[in-house]
Amino acid sequence: MPLQHVGTMKLSKAQIDALRRPLASHEIEWKAAVKDGPPIIPYVAHTAARDRLDEAFGLGGWGCVPVGMPKMVEGLVLTPCALMINGVPRFYKWGECEYKEANRNMSYGDALEGSLSNAIVRCGKELGIGRELWSKNGRSKLTAPGQRQRVSQESSRRRDRPPDQEPPPHHDAHGDDVISDGQRKRMWAIMKSTGRTEAE
Secondary structure, three states: OOOOOOOOOOOOHHHHHHHHOOOOHHHEEEEEOOOOOOEEEEEEOHHHHHHHHHHHHOOOOEEEEEOOOOEEEOOEEEEEEEEEEOOEEEEEEEEEEEOOOOOOOOOHHHHHHHHHHHHHHHHHHHOOOOHHHHOHHHHOOOEOOOOOOEOHHHHOOOOOOOOOOOOOOOEOOOOOEOOOHHHHHHHHHHHHHHOOOOOO
16 A cells, blocks of 8 residues: 555645535435434535545546455445545545345445445545534534434533433523424433444
8 A cells, every 4th residue: 555645635725625615415414323213413425525526626537446355344345445636546445335135225236336435435534525524513513304403412412411311401592492302302312322422
């Protein structure tokens, strides 16, 4: 793995702006914290990462290529990849995608392509694409689809509240409950069942 190019890339202001510009709502996708749960975890859509790279480096000016053989680990297809920019390897990441042979809607080839897409998103984070989604402050500005409560209330735990203490009801600026007491209890049960930590 050549490392001499790591940390040497120079970007123009226009390129930096294209990569670091805050994500629009259509560039964010959502997933559940638990099976069949509500979509409360935001992540960068791989199409959005591709579009940002196109905008910054031009169509054909970049590519993500495997640099080793894929492997299966506990139901995940893992592929080591390098993000090439203008023919130079700049970032290396493992891409991953869940794969189950019993799933007739996804072939092994689909899983390989999915792991490549995941590697693109992970490499894009090094360039600032959607980095706010890994920030507690950034997540606090988002609202999960179909819900009025902020994402940070579901995906992170306040530092001043013990893990087993049930959160108090939340009120908006006008004194009205943003979510019902029953909804709050169900959401708190989901949070505890995922085993998420403060750092996440």
